[in-house]
Amino acid sequence: MPKTLTVDIGGTKCSVAITDDDVQGLIEWPTVGSVENLERVRTYYQEHLANGGEPVVAVGVCFGGPVDFHSSTVKRSVHVSGWEDFNFSVWASETFGLPAVVDNDAKVGALAEFHHGGHNSRDLLYVTLSTGVGAGVISDGRLLRGTDNAAGELGHTRVRDDSRHCSCGRTGCLERLCSGYWIEQDYGKSAVELFRDDSFVADYAETLARGLGNAILLYNPSVIVLGGGISRVGARLTERVAGSLAGELASWRHLIPPITTSRFDREGVHRGAKELTRDLL
Numbered sequence: 670m671p672k673t674l675t676v677d678i679g680g681t682k683c684s685v686a687i688t689d690d691d692v693q694g695l696i697e698w699p700t701v702g703s704v705e706n707l708e709r710v711r712t713y714y715q716e717h718l719a720n721g722g723e724p725v726v727a728v729g730v731c732f733g734g735p736v737d738f739h740s741s742t743v744k745r746s747v748h749v750s751g752w753e754d755f756n757f758s759v760w761a762s763e764t765f766g767l768p769a770v771v772d773n774d775a776k777v778g779a780l781a782e783f784h785h786g787g788h789n790s791r792d793l794l795y796v797t798l799s800t801g802v803g804a805g806v807i808s809d810g811r812l813l814r815g816t817d818n819a820a821g822e823l824g825h826t827r828v829r830d831d832s833r834h835c836s837c838g839r840t841g842c843l844e845r846l847c848s849g850y851w852i853e854q855d856y857g858k859s860a861v862e863l864f865r866d867d868s869f870v871a872d873y874a875e876t877l878a879r880g881l882g883n884a885i886l887l888y889n890p891s892v893i894v895l896g897g898g899i900s901r902v903g904a905r906l907t908e909r910v911a912g913s914l915a916g917e918l919a920s921w922r923h924l925i926p927p928i929t930t931s932r933f934d935r936e937g938v939h940r941g942a943k944e945l946t947r948d949l950l
Contacts, residue, residue: 671726671950674767675942676710677935679733679774680749680800680850684935685713687725688943692936694722703751711764727949728761729942730771731778733801738818741771770945774938775821776812779805781933781941782894783812788929794890795931796823796881799897802844806888813888824848828879843880847873849899864902871909878913885914885924896931903930 670689677684683706686695694717698709718724734752735744741758761769779795782788793807802824806813813820824844825837833855835845845851849860852873856863863869881893895907907928915922931937 672723673943673946674710674714674725674728674765675731675939676728677731677774677938677942678706679731680746683709684939685710686936686939687717687722688729688939692939695936695939697935700749703749703755707760707764714765725767727946728757728765728767728769729944729946730757730769731774731938731942732771733774733799736771736773736818738770738772738776738814741769743771768946768949770949772818772945773803774799775803775823776805776814776818777938777941777945778896778931779807779812779821779941780944781937782896782931783807783810784944785937785940786894786932788892788894790891792889792891794881794884794888794893794926796884796893796895797897798847798849798877798895798899800848800850802848802880804884806884806890808888823880823884826880826883828876828883843877846876847880847899849897860899864899864906867905870902870905874906874909875913877906878910878917881910881928882914882917885918885926886921889924890926892926893928894931895928896933896937900930906930 672687672689675686675688683700684697687693734746743752743755746752757769757771761767775797778797782795783793791810795805797803804821804823806821825842827841828843829841831841835842911928914925
């Protein structure tokens with residue numbers, strides 16, 4: 670299988686790898702400025718070639734923010750400045766002489782789960798719970814994008830009457846109440862520390878269930894996969910979410926699908942970014 674240079678640019682961490690059937694040589698670093706991140710990617714690939722590595726045929730990018738998929742252009746990053754209207758296709762052509770494609774992290778995660786997660790489902794909802802909150806929807810085996818590539822912006826659906834403003838400018842957003850970034854800001858503790866408390870997990874699950882309940886009624890998935898750092902809480906979270914959903918959906922509770930967590934760690938989005946490049950090639 671042809672090799673792809675896969676890049677993950679998140680609000681907290683970035684990583685790069687060479688990906689074909691497997692994810693190889695993955696390295697990771699804390700997110701810095703846009704120029705510095707791209708320089709690390711360039712240096713990584715140059716060293717890969719200098720060490721006798723096989724050339725890649727394309728660049729697949731997973732980005733933590735809104736993306737214009739058809740033009741391979743980032744609209745903005747919610748958490749890091751310097752990415753507004755950045756065109757990855759132009760950058761990859763000028764830097765490597767390669768074609769490139771970019772999509773947001775939730776859609777890339779959904780592709781990874783659909784093709785490599787072993788879920789045996791053509792109707793899958795992938796929800797990333799990380800620095801932000803987003804979703805990727807697979808319906809009848811196809812990734813839903815919408816007119817502006819905004820299908821699945823679950824994090825910015827309103828789930829509570831709450832006066833605190835989200836980074837998008839709205840209030841009551843699921844991301845504002847459930848993302849790792851915001852809960853650490855609100856509570857003054859790390860997410861790891863917060864999720865040790867069962868009462869916090871129960872409150873968090875109830876809020877998350879409101880967003881997932883809306884998604885279930887909109888998309889009717891046969892499985893929900895939670896990814897991102899917060900998903901590592903595991904069954905302590907998924908079991909409480911399922912219980913909260915039963916009350917949230919009332920007579921629609923028969924629509925609640927199995928809720929599981931991604932089996933992938935850092936390599937998952939690289940598998941999804943590889944899938945992005947298939948149509949490109």
